[in-house]
Amino acid sequence: MNARRxxxxxxxGALAIALMAxxxxxxxxxxxxxxxTSWTFPxxxxxxxxxxxxxxxxxxxxxxxxxxxxLLITPVVVLISAVICLxxxxxxxxxxxxGRRLFLIxxxxxxxxxxxxxxxxLAALFYAMNLMGTVIGIVIVQLLGTIVFMTWIPASxxxxxxxSLEEAARDAGASRLTVFRTITLRLAMPSxxxxxxxxxxxxxxxxxxxxxxxxxxxxTMPTEMYALVENYPIQVAAVFSILLSxxxxxxxxxxxxxxxxxxxxxxxxxx
Amino acid sequence: xxxGTTTMADTTPGLRLAALTKSLGGRRIVDSLALDVHPxxxxxxxxxxxxxxxxxxxxxxxxxxxxxGRVEIAGRDVTAxxxxxxxxxxxxxxxxxxxxxxxxxxxxxxxxVRGVDRHEITRRVDEVLALVHLxxxxxxxxxxxxxxxxxxxxxxxxxxxxxxxxxxxxxxSNLDAKLRVQVREEIRTLQRSLGITxxxxxxxxxxxxxxxxxxxVMHDGRIEQVSTxxxxxxxxxxxxxxxxxxxxxSYEGVLRDGAVRPGPGTIAIRxxxxxxxxxxxxxxLPAVVRSVVPRGHFHEVVLEREDVTLRAYMTGRIPxxxxxxxxxxxxxxxxxxxxxxxxxxxxA
Amino acid sequence: MLLIxxxxxxxxxxxxxxxxxxxxxxxxIIALIGQGIRPADHWWGTMAGYQAxxxxxxxxxxxxxxxxxxxxxxxxxxxxxxxxxxxxxxxRGRIAQLLGAIIVVPMFVPVVISxxxxxTFYGGDGFxxxxxxxxxxxxxxxxxxxxxxxxxSVWTSLPFASLLVTSGMQSIxxALIDAARDAGAPMSRIVRxxxxxLASTQLIIATTFTSIGILGSFTIPxxxxxxxxxxxxxxxxxxxxxxxxxxxxxxxAFVIFVFAAGIAIAYVRANLRGSATEARx
Numbered sequence: 013m014n015a016r017r018x019x020x021x022x023x024x025g026a027l028a029i030a031l032m033a034x035x036x037x038x039x040x041x042x043x044x045x046x047x048x049t050s051w052t053f054p055x056x057x058x059x060x061x062x063x064x065x066x067x068x069x070x071x072x073x074x075x076x077x078x079x080x081x082x083l084l085i086t087p088v089v090v091l092i093s094a095v096i097c098l099x100x101x102x103x104x105x106x107x108x109x110x111g112r113r114l115f116l117i118x119x120x121x122x123x124x125x126x127x128x129x130x131x132x133x134l135a136a137l138f139y140a141m142n143l144m145g146t147v148i149g150i151v152i153v154q155l156l157g158t159i160v161f162m163t164w165i166p167a168s169x170x171x172x173x174x175x176s177l178e179e180a181a182r183d184a185g186a187s188r189l190t191v192f193r194t195i196t197l198r199l200a201m202p203s204x205x206x207x208x209x210x211x212x213x214x215x216x217x218x219x220x221x222x223x224x225x226x227x228x229x230x231x232t233m234p235t236e237m238y239a240l241v242e243n244y245p246i247q248v249a250a251v252f253s254i255l256l257s258x259x260x261x262x263x264x265x266x267x268x269x270x271x272x273x274x275x276x277x278x279x280x281x282x283x
Numbered sequence: 284x285x286x287g288t289t290t291m292a293d294t295t296p297g298l299r300l301a302a303l304t305k306s307l308g309g310r311r312i313v314d315s316l317a318l319d320v321h322p323x324x325x326x327x328x329x330x331x332x333x334x335x336x337x338x339x340x341x342x343x344x345x346x347x348x349x350x351x352g353r354v355e356i357a358g359r360d361v362t363a364x365x366x367x368x369x370x371x372x373x374x375x376x377x378x379x380x381x382x383x384x385x386x387x388x389x390x391x392x393x394x395x396v397r398g399v400d401r402h403e404i405t406r407r408v409d410e411v412l413a414l415v416h417l418x419x420x421x422x423x424x425x426x427x428x429x430x431x432x433x434x435x436x437x438x439x440x441x442x443x444x445x446x447x448x449x450x451x452x453x454x455x456s457n458l459d460a461k462l463r464v465q466v467r468e469e470i471r472t473l474q475r476s477l478g479i480t481x482x483x484x485x486x487x488x489x490x491x492x493x494x495x496x497x498x499x500v501m502h503d504g505r506i507e508q509v510s511t512x513x514x515x516x517x518x519x520x521x522x523x524x525x526x527x528x529x530x531x532x533s534y535e536g537v538l539r540d541g542a543v544r545p546g547p548g549t550i551a552i553r554x555x556x557x558x559x560x561x562x563x564x565x566x567x568l569p570a571v572v573r574s575v576v577p578r579g580h581f582h583e584v585v586l587e588r589e590d591v592t593l594r595a596y597m598t599g600r601i602p603x604x605x606x607x608x609x610x611x612x613x614x615x616x617x618x619x620x621x622x623x624x625x626x627x628x629x630x631a
Numbered sequence: 632m633l634l635i636x637x638x639x640x641x642x643x644x645x646x647x648x649x650x651x652x653x654x655x656x657x658x659x660i661i662a663l664i665g666q667g668i669r670p671a672d673h674w675w676g677t678m679a680g681y682q683a684x685x686x687x688x689x690x691x692x693x694x695x696x697x698x699x700x701x702x703x704x705x706x707x708x709x710x711x712x713x714x715x716x717x718x719x720x721x722x723r724g725r726i727a728q729l730l731g732a733i734i735v736v737p738m739f740v741p742v743v744i745s746x747x748x749x750x751t752f753y754g755g756d757g758f759x760x761x762x763x764x765x766x767x768x769x770x771x772x773x774x775x776x777x778x779x780x781x782x783x784s785v786w787t788s789l790p791f792a793s794l795l796v797t798s799g800m801q802s803i804x805x806a807l808i809d810a811a812r813d814a815g816a817p818m819s820r821i822v823r824x825x826x827x828x829l830a831s832t833q834l835i836i837a838t839t840f841t842s843i844g845i846l847g848s849f850t851i852p853x854x855x856x857x858x859x860x861x862x863x864x865x866x867x868x869x870x871x872x873x874x875x876x877x878x879x880x881x882x883x884a885f886v887i888f889v890f891a892a893g894i895a896i897a898y899v900r901a902n903l904r905g906s907a908t909e910a911r912x
Contacts, residue, residue, distance in 0.1 A: 024718055024722055024726075025726055027714060027718070028718060028726045028727065028729075028730045029726075031711065031714075031715065031730060031733075031734065032729070032730060032733045032734075034786070035733055035734060035736055035737060035786070035789070036733060036736065037752055037758065038745070038748035038749045038751070038752035038753075038758075038786070039736070039740065039748050041748065041751060041752045041757070041758045042744070042747065042748040042751050042752070045751065127847060127849070130884070133881055133884075174377075174379070176375050176376075176377055176379040177379050177380075177381055179344075179346055179366070179373075179375070179379065180373070180375055180379035180380075180381075180440075181381070181392065181396075182345075182346070182365065182366040182367050183344055183345075183346075183366045183367070183371070183372060183373045184367075184372070184392050184393035184396060184440065184444065185367045185368075185393050185396050185397050185444065186367055186392075186393075186396040187367055187396075190396055194392075194396075195381060198381075198383050199381075199382070199383060213739065213741075216741070217741035217742060217743070219741075219742070219743050219850060220849050220850065220868070224868075234741055234743045237743040237744070237747065238743070241747060241854070246751065249747060250751075253744040253747060253748065256741050256743070256744055257739070257740055257741065257744060260739035260740060260741065261739065263739065
């Protein structure tokens with residue numbers, strides 16, 4: 013009995029370690045390349061270590077420009093997304109109106125439509141409206157990817173705020189607006205924060221659509237990656253990858269407990 | 284409708300409901316309800332679930348607007364006002380404390396939204412927290428304190444508004460039995476000393492009987508009776524009240540020579556008004572003890588007589604099952620068409 | 632809200648019109664510059680665009696690969712996320728905690744980087760082949776094969792699926808598991824008869840999101856896959872940009888959409904069932 017138990021423990025441990033290696037291996041391997049002078053197959057360590065590639069990236073105007081573009085566009089996208097979607101999320105979460113469920117299903121269906129196909133048809137629209145190669149075009153394209161996050165997660169959070177908490181505030185003398193501001197919004201805030209972070213990442217990482225709409229005029233960091241992979245040494249791509257991951261890593265720190273707390277999972281259920 | 288205490292008749296009622304009516308989902312929940320609550324009085328709205336008491340309370344608080352009728356608080360018609368503009372404060376059933384605020388901030392909220400000066404807020408909140416003995420939990424979050432303490436925070440949040448009318452929605456239903464008695468007494472003491480007109484909604488007759496000055500029993504959207512607790516128990520105006528408040532043996536027929544005989548109307552006999560002894564006497568009929576169930580400080584004894592089977596509450600020496608003796612009805616309530624005709628007293 | 636509908640719904644409707652051969656209105660410009668457009672010949676349009684697509688062996692190869700990759704990856708993701716969920720739910724040791732934290736990492740790594748990291752890891756002079764070579768073995772180069780695409784898809788889909796499944800498993804009360812244990816059921820049976828059914832809604836949601844995501848993926852097959860056959864996501868982009876055949880590109884998107892819609896229906900059903908059970912409870 014004890015031997016079997018020990019064996020099971022070892023099995024579980026091995027499986028867990030294998031999974032972690034599977035997840036972390038590629039990232040660490042790529043990360044190591046960012047500081048390597050060169051790499052000889054089949055060595056497991058670089059020939060030498062350097063920060064040369066970092067200087068190269070920051071000195072390259074195209075690369076630095078892409079970083080700036082990304083950092084500029086993404087917050088705008090998230091902001092617009094929040095302004096458009098949060099009222100809708102509140103309506104969906106709080107009111108039942110005819111077609112509410114249809115709307116949810118429709119949105120899900122639209123989300124099931126392959127993005128690249130959506131971009132293809134958007135491209136048609138953008139040609140007609142002269143939005144190809146413009147910042148507005150990219151903003152719209154990136155906006156599309158954020159809508160699902162920005163609507164569903166907050167909607168379920170709004171729905172989860174107990175009515176009695178709002179009524180207690182009304183009874184205490186607060187107007188509807190004050191109740192929304194001080195009670196409803198506050199209680200939904202962690203989920204909204206998660207939605208904002210997910211939207212930020214979705215927008216920041218969006219490549220296909222931005223490439224289609226933006227190239228060759230405007231490059232964001234991810235679309236620049238496509239070019240990098242083909243035209244630069246692997247170490248530059250590695251450096252750029254690390255830079256591209258920085259916002260994500262910062263946001264993990266902010267959002268970890270909420271996301272792991274299952275808020276995300278809850279957000280994706282139609283009620 | 285109201286009775287007793289005529290001395291209050293010339294003063295403005297603390298709360299007046301006039302012809303209050305509300306239908307929800309095609310069903311009439313509250314049906315032209317009228318009620319006067321005296322200033323400083325604690326009135327219990329008692330009834331089974333679904334009787335309309337919660338709907339009534341929500342109309343008083345302003346969360347529901349009535350289809351017809353009026354709500355007046357301290358002489359002022361507030362029917363058209365939203366909950367935030369009514370001089371009433373409510374303690375919610377689940378307390379409805381805001382989890383993202385400390386105890387202090389929860390209690391301070393009503394004053395903050397009214398734009399009260401900061402020092403004034405601190406003074407008044409600390410005062411009311413001292414009143415409910417929660418000063419040591421001033422900076423705790425609702426999740427960190429016990430159910431009884433949460434209840435007191437909810438009460439403090441209502442009291443800090445210095446309301447003309449305090450509304451308690453099943454305030455004790457989430458507490459365990461022992462705490463319930465304690466909190467109930469605290470609420471009563473506090474309400475008395477502050478002299479706030481108070482409505483307490485409950486489905487628990489013990490709670491209603493022990494805490495309130497008067498009780499309004501609701502049934503099917505109407506008020507069946509408004510009386511003091513002892514009056515309500517001694518003279519239940521309708522059959523429903525008799526059955527809902529306390530416990531009764533209820534039979535079709537009339538009481539003749541101490542026996543239930545066929546006849547028009549209904550006879551209701553409280554279990555404590557049945558006397559069982561071994562010896563025969565006036566008005567007593569032969570009876571056999573069928574079962575004995577201990578119920579704490581008394582025993583529930585089922586007695587079989589030739590006319591009816593009676594449930595009796597007995598204290599002192601309890602007979603064994605199968606004992607033969609004589610059972611007598613000391614007092615009975617006689618109803619015609621559901622309404623009280625008379626209280627029939629047996630011979631002492 | 633209308634804005635949202637307009638944003639997504641309108642382009643889709645417009646492109647549906649294009650695949651059916653309606654070349655007027657806002658579709659005019661793309662129809663003008665695109666090649667191989669089959670114009671409408673009925674009042675409802677034409678199926679010629681779709682017919683051409685399905686008679687193209689290249690498309691059929693792509694479709695086949697897309698389906699294989701989607702099915703295989705989804706199964707692997709499900710199995711792994713179940714394993715993770717069970718470890719986190721039942722084991723609760725240090726290692727389970729660490730696993731739970733590590734597993735979400737790919738969620739925060741941009742897809743482009745994931746693809747590139749996996750490319751360098753499993754590529755010709757990558758880590759896997761380096762280790763094998765040091766051990767004196769000759770490992771295959773996985774990049775530019777379907778296998779790399781599957782690995783990449785699993786890597787990127789795993790966090791979301793395992794988060795969902797784990798939260799499903801975590802929400803099962805201990806009492807239910809203890810009761811089954813008390814009844815003498817072995818762990819394997821408890822997992823099968825108690826835990827899986829109770830987490831079924833989350834499992835179905837995880838399945839749908841994973842498969843739909845992989846079905847329409849672009850970046851992973853673009854970096855990791857072979858040129859021919861490739862997945863439809865890449866092919867759509869090829870047809871749109873390289874070959875300038877927008878009608879076929881969009882038609883392919885609709886083919887993917889039909890598959891995705893099938894999966895989506897299963898999802899909606901699962902959700903409705905989920906909320907129905909809750910309503911009854």
